[in-house]
Amino acid sequence: MSAPLDPVYKTDALIAEDIDRYLDVHQHKTMLRFITCGSVDDGKSTLIGRLLYDSKMIFEDQLAALEADSKKVGTQGQELDFALLVDGLAAEREQGITIDVAYRFFATEKRKFIVADTPGHEQYTRNMVTGASTADLAVILVDARKGVLTQTRRHSYLAHLIGIRNIVLAVNKMDLVGYNREVFEKIVADYRAFASSIGITDFVALPISGFKGDNITTLSPNTPWHAGPTLMEHLETVEIDAAHDAAKPFRMAVQWVNRPNLDFRGFAGLISTGTVKPGDAIRVLPSGKTSTVSRIVTLDGDLKEAVAGQSVTLCLADEIDCSRGDVIAAADAPVQAADQFEAVIVWMDEQPMLPGRPYWLKLGTQTVSATVTEPKYQVNVNNMDHLAAKTLELNAIGSCNIATDRRIPFEPYGENRELGGFILIDKMTNATVGAGMIHFALRRSDNVHWQATDISREHHAALKNQKPAVVWLTGLSGAGKSTIANLVEKKLARMNRHTFLLDGDNVRHGLNKDLGFTAADRVENIRRVGEVAKLMTDAGLIVITAFISPFRAERDMVRGMMQPGEFFEVFIDTPLAEAERRDVKGLYKKARAGQLKNFTGIDSPYEAPAAPELRVDTTAMDAEEAAEAIVRMLVP
Known part of the structure; x- marks a missing residue:
């Protein structure tokens, strides 16, 4: 990165050049989306407030308001209550808890970040799922005085289920246990035993204090037995999935058919995985029609190549049927299409799921009518037992079969979150009632076909x-x-x-x-x-x-x-x-x-x-x- 700007000794042209160079570097920084989760009062909001403060992402008026608010609520002798930077709802400040998902943006010299502070109460688990759905990393906080709790297990299971593979176990409030190494290591051992049972094979464990700032941005002298990294160092250097997405086969869900006039027809969408170039052979799903890419159009002009994460308009060499909800994929590695699936569903509505009732299923850019079967089982997040269930209540997690009213293109959630993750919407209220992850298409969806008859x-x-x-x-x-x-x-x-x-x-x-x-x-x-x-x-x-x-x-x-x-x-x-x-x-x-x-x-x-x-x-x-x-x- 360039040296700090010095307008006294530089000409206007050089200043402008420095600004352009700074903006270019900032624009091309990688973006890490992460969440903080765990049980109630584990210090999630305080940790995020500390990260914002230490990364100098608080304006002077915000700092003044924070100082005033901190004096009102009292902070055990601490000058600033960092949780107030995140807990914006009146009810959150009154109760000292997080209810809604709070998103905050900050940046360092190395990376940009979007962090979601998710609620710890069980009744707001659905809000945690919302925050985790786009995250690359999860910071699971544990109160050093309490150890691994039910919500620790629930949020860890949900984070892993949703596809987050970068897990940080942040043992918080180490100052309240005298920075005891044995306490830290016992919690890490307890968590490792649980994590291995749900498929989490690797995580980074850190002893921290969001309250005091220990091991947040600098190594703390209070934990000489911890050699590093700090939380910020790990967040700045952890490898994220975006690099892997570019290496996968090309997929783009069509969001809009761009037809400004009779001379132009393109298909706009966000590339979820892979790369595409003019001349590449593609296949449109679920129809299976094939063509080649003739142009890659953007507002700034045509591209020679587009990669995962870019929004583009593709023009095809042939006039084939393609509309919103279809998926354009690499011709030699197309996505699947089916109308019956096995999926895991997280129920998010006060009213229980009704097997057999039709719901709207939104997956990517497509919305179809779908019915859900009676659950095969419900998951007990404490011990991962499979429990018998007739339905799913609020915050319950279960395995079900789903049937849609037509074949839809998809990929298993473990391979593609955009084409494997869906939400269920109540047709009467338009409320989102569930979120799900497709495991695989049922074999019967390929074996059962409509048989044509001669008598209509x-x-x-x-x-x-x-x-x-x-x-x-x-x-x-x-x-x-x-x-x-x-x-x-x-x-x-x-x-x-x-x-x-x-x-x-x-x-x-x-x-x-x-x-x-x-x-x-x-x-x-x-x-x-x-x-x-x-x-x-x-x-x-x-x-x-x-x-x-x-x-x-x-x-x-x-x-x-x-x-x-x-x-x-x-x-x-x-x-x-x-x-x-x-x-x-x-x-x-x-x-x-x-x-x-x-x-x-x-x-x-x-x-x-x-x-x-x-x-x-x-x-x-x-x-x-x-x-x-x-x-x-x-x-x-």
């Missing part, structure tokens, strides 16, 4: 002289769904229409006899019925169903299975009090007595349709009138 669904419908349809009656138990559905089928039969009635109770005697009435079982119940109804419409039938089907997401899932205009949602709108008054089967009485769990309307919710094709108010019309209204809707 249109031919089946023409033979019956009718348009296929699904009439989906939904409402509370006792609303009158089965009675009305039966009348509808009788009326359609008299009109020589070909029908079939699927009733909620009837299918539980056979097809769904293995399912109970939990939320997860209700989801699977409706999924199976939807698949059956779809097959029946393919056969040209008018299908009438009578199910409570309490969740909008599952009714929308069935609607999505059908052809446009073939799904008719009919809300049999009967107030709870009226349905309970009827109580033909005595179910409400049992539910009120606590003898029937998960009963819709009592201890399990019912989500009324937002915009049904028909609403039947049973307080204003009887079953005969309701059936007539449904038939008129189907056969105008």
